[in-house]
Amino acid sequence: MQLQEKIVEKVLFLIALSSIFILALITFFIFEEGIPLILKVGPKAFLLGQKWIPSKGLFGIFPMIVSSFWVTIGALLLGIPLGLACTIFLSELIPPSVGTLFRPAIQLLAAIPSVIYGFWGLIVLVPLIRNYMGGPGLSILAGSLVLGFMILPTIITISEDALKALPPSYKAGAFALGATHWQTIWRVLIPAARSGIVASVILGMGRALGETMAMIMILGNAVKMPTSFLDSARTLTTNIGIEMGYASGGHRQALFATGIVLFFIIMTLNTLAIFLSKRRAH
Amino acid sequence: MDNHHTDKKAGVMEYRRDGLKRRKAIFQHSSTPILLANGIESTHANSKLLRWLLPLLLILACVGCQRSKAGITVAGSTSVEPFAELLAEEYMSRHSDSHIYVQGGGSTAGIEAAITGAANIGMSSRNLTDAEKKLHAVTIAKDAIAIIVHPTNPTDNLPLDKIREVFSGKIANWKELGGPDHPIDIVTREEGSGTRESFQKFVMGKEDISLGALVQDSNGAVRQVISSDPNAIGYISLGLVNEQVKALRITGVQPNLENVNNGRYTLVRPFLFVFSGEPAGEAKSFLEFVLSPSAQKLLLKEGLVPVVEKLG
Numbered sequence: 001m002q003l004q005e006k007i008v009e010k011v012l013f014l015i016a017l018s019s020i021f022i023l024a025l026i027t028f029f030i031f032e033e034g035i036p037l038i039l040k041v042g043p044k045a046f047l048l049g050q051k052w053i054p055s056k057g058l059f060g061i062f063p064m065i066v067s068s069f070w071v072t073i074g075a076l077l078l079g080i081p082l083g084l085a086c087t088i089f090l091s092e093l094i095p096p097s098v099g100t101l102f103r104p105a106i107q108l109l110a111a112i113p114s115v116i117y118g119f120w121g122l123i124v125l126v127p128l129i130r131n132y133m134g135g136p137g138l139s140i141l142a143g144s145l146v147l148g149f150m151i152l153p154t155i156i157t158i159s160e161d162a163l164k165a166l167p168p169s170y171k172a173g174a175f176a177l178g179a180t181h182w183q184t185i186w187r188v189l190i191p192a193a194r195s196g197i198v199a200s201v202i203l204g205m206g207r208a209l210g211e212t213m214a215m216i217m218i219l220g221n222a223v224k225m226p227t228s229f230l231d232s233a234r235t236l237t238t239n240i241g242i243e244m245g246y247a248s249g250g251h252r253q254a255l256f257a258t259g260i261v262l263f264f265i266i267m268t269l270n271t272l273a274i275f276l277s278k279r280r281a282h
Numbered sequence: 283m284d285n286h287h288t289d290k291k292a293g294v295m296e297y298r299r300d301g302l303k304r305r306k307a308i309f310q311h312s313s314t315p316i317l318l319a320n321g322i323e324s325t326h327a328n329s330k331l332l333r334w335l336l337p338l339l340l341i342l343a344c345v346g347c348q349r350s351k352a353g354i355t356v357a358g359s360t361s362v363e364p365f366a367e368l369l370a371e372e373y374m375s376r377h378s379d380s381h382i383y384v385q386g387g388g389s390t391a392g393i394e395a396a397i398t399g400a401a402n403i404g405m406s407s408r409n410l411t412d413a414e415k416k417l418h419a420v421t422i423a424k425d426a427i428a429i430i431v432h433p434t435n436p437t438d439n440l441p442l443d444k445i446r447e448v449f450s451g452k453i454a455n456w457k458e459l460g461g462p463d464h465p466i467d468i469v470t471r472e473e474g475s476g477t478r479e480s481f482q483k484f485v486m487g488k489e490d491i492s493l494g495a496l497v498q499d500s501n502g503a504v505r506q507v508i509s510s511d512p513n514a515i516g517y518i519s520l521g522l523v524n525e526q527v528k529a530l531r532i533t534g535v536q537p538n539l540e541n542v543n544n545g546r547y548t549l550v551r552p553f554l555f556v557f558s559g560e561p562a563g564e565a566k567s568f569l570e571f572v573l574s575p576s577a578q579k580l581l582l583k584e585g586l587v588p589v590v591e592k593l594g
Binding site (some may be wrong): 223232234241242243246 | 387467472490495496510
């Protein structure tokens with residue numbers, strides 16, 4: 001029996017190890033494919049180049065890096081206020097019984113496939129933007145609006161956890177000092193849960209930067225530097241998604257190199273989020 | 283600290299022992315008698331089952347290898363893919379013992395697959411480059427590229443050089459083409475697409491397509507965008523033009539089968555089947571079917587231009 005347990009332990013360990021192994025394999029492969037091209041083109045020409053014309057050997061992804069951040073910041077402008085308001089409402093203002101109705105609904109937002117968000121954006125939002133605000137409609141604004149909704153579950157779930165993890169004495173203390181409910185929320189609870197809330201925003205940001213399918217459908221994928229929120233744009237992820245079907249040789253390597261840049265951005269954000277949520281625990 | 287650690291360990295041990303005891307108890311209660319009663323019979327049944335299963339598996343494996351022997355792979359251009367699928371289905375309904383696997387991947391990938399032998403037939407929606415000329419290529423049909431706009435767009439005829447200026451971004455407003463005062467939304471295909479390569483060659487020449495152009499990754503997506511945007515212009519396969527969009531006349535020539543056949547409409551590209559050598563066996567038989575009048579008629583119905591004169 002003792003032996004059997006040891007075997008089970010080892011097998012589970014191996015299975016756990018395999019997931020790390022797969023991650024290492026993917027990382028290795030992305031770098032192995034992408035690095036040669038970055039070296040060939042030059043890191044500066046690759047990261048800061050303004051033109052992406054693979055058929056002519058021009059691989060500048062600067063407009064895509066900028067577009068990725070435009071779209072993400074736009075999404076945060078919508079997602080943070082909405083998400084925070086939702087969190088406060090859920091954790092402080094409504095009775096728990098009503099919360100059990102709202103919470104699954106918000107989690108359902110995360111379960112909707114991104115292609116559905118994209119389709120909805122394309123059919124509903126894009127014509128509205130084209131008709132009422134000008135431009136082609138397929139734009140950063142449309143992308144940001146859709147992404148803003150897509151990151152809501154991430155922001156709400158994690159920041160609500162942060163609020164719930166606060167010791168009840170904070171609230172009791174604030175009430176005892178005569179603070180109103182709103183004063184308690186705004187001056188005591190939110191500042192105390194700040195690092196968790198920031199972590200939720202950063203994870204939402206990672207989600208927004210990584211979204212591909214919906215963005216391919218509604219951003220329009222033009223490869224020039226965006227100059228307004230009504231411009232079409234191409235993010236790092238959509239660059240890979242839209243061109244992988246036909247890419248070969250150096251072009252394919254360039255898409256993997258795009259993946260490397262994305263890898264570093266997402267890694268930085270996740271590390272930041274982990275660091276912040278650890279600090280909360282102390 | 284140390285104390286705490288050993289405490290925890292002891293706890294784990296205790297838990298394990300506990301688990302053991304419980305499991306033993308379960309064994310004594312129920313499992314043993316059942317084992318005694320059914321043990322012999324069940325092993326007997328197992329070996330019987332095995333005796334049947336083994337030959338069955340062998341037969342299945344043989345069927346499997348025969349299947350894969352008879353099957354051929356056709357891979358390449360996503361423009362040709364839907365038509366190849368249709369032809370393969372028709373072919374398989376006639377030859378029930380063969381199987382044709384159709385895969386996408388793009389013209390270049392398809393040609394590469396034909397060279398390396400990863401596919402028996404490569405599909406290409408562009409002409410072969412000089413380096414690829416040593417391959418055996420057969421035109422199975424021709425496809426025209428139509429320049430399309432929204433149905434409400436007043437423009438319905440443009441010369442080729444104006445189209446070039448629109449797509450390169452030199453003409454940026456419909457006003458310059460006699461239309462309403464509104465910026466032009468250019469829609470193009472992604473880099474590497476066979477349709478884009480052909481369009482670049484036929485229309486753009488040395489000029490680049492504007493970097494500000496919207497990029498969509500399929501004929502269908504281009505058509506979707508243009509059908510909903512009154513100011514858009516783009517290009518798709520003629521076979522996929524429908525009532526949602528309007529195909530422009532180019533210097534007065536309407537894009538249709540007649541004008542493609544008599545050579546007046548010039549934006550025409552070949553759909554190629556590429557072989558690494560002389561086609562043989564199943565691949566040859568499939569090619570013969572594709573070039574037969576009945577298959578060509580099928581392609582004509584789907585909007586392509588047949589390469590066979592008499593369709594019977």
